[in-house]
Amino acid sequence: MRIGICEFTTLPASFEEDLAAYRAAGVEGIGVCELKLGEGSAEALRASGLRATACVPAVPSILPLPLIEGPASPDDRVEALCAGVRRLAELDPVCVLFLTGPAGEREDSREVVREGIREVAAAGAAAGVRVALEPVHPSQNEVFSFVHTIPDALELIGDEDVGILLDTYHVADPVAIAPFVGRIAAVHVADWREPTRSAFDRVLPGDGVLDLRPVFETLEAGGYDGWVDVEIFSDNGVFGDAFPDSLWDVEPTELARRARESVERAWTRRGR
Secondary structure: OEEEEEHHHHOOOOHHHHHHHHHHHOOOEEEOEHHHOOOOHHHHHHHHOOEEOEEEOOOOEOOOOOOOOOOOOHHHHHHHHHHHHHHHHOOOOOEEEEEOEOOOOOOOHHHHHHHHHHHHHHHHHHHOOOEEEOOOOHHHOOOOEOOOOHHHHHHHHOOOOEEEEEEOOOOOOHHHHHHHHHHEEEEEEOEEOOOOOOOOEEEOOOOOOOOOHHHHHHHHHOOOOOEEEEOOOEOEOOOOOEOOOOHHHOOHHHHHHHHHHHHHHHHHOOOO
16 A cells, blocks of 8 residues: 555645655555645645645635635636646645535526536646546535536536545445445545534544544455555634644644554555
């Protein structure tokens, strides 16, 4: 298993701080967030020896996200998303992920998203990078996406060359995953706090209520040999809730180390 960490996990840190923390923690990959990139970031990434894994555009969805700033028009968002795909492609990532965004009151949301997917797929093909659509948990329907299952994501994708970004926080039923392992471009892993206090309240693998063992077994049995990135959202006030135990307040190298060890522990439990 190849372990990476998505930069959302250490949101307060800079790109350069993330590179140093992840290397010190012993992981091999970094899920780059475009919003953290600056001049010279590509050179810094190459010098670090880390591989860009599942990367996140600064405008990550076709329809607007209520809690994350960005253009209101889907056309403008798709243009920005495609620009993000091209910029992140310079890092030679495993894939660039994106979301549909919530439907809200739009009756044409599926048609708008289908057209957006076609444009994102074309941008990915032109830039030579795989793009991947991420289904999200139904509880986050009004926050991130109206697509909650892999079959629903594939129905929207149609014949386009678009993969699936599997996030165990959103889809953790091995029966629902097994038929589609071959379509998975990359995996995000996190765990559910119970009770969950907001859409930004994840915990490290093994610290919540999910049983990740059968998920890893299903991926392995299906031939998945790609990257597994820890992706944690743990609000410290950025999204309105300053949780006193926020993981975003943990020193980045320490949190990165804990993230790596948590995935390793979960992985070793498979087959037991």
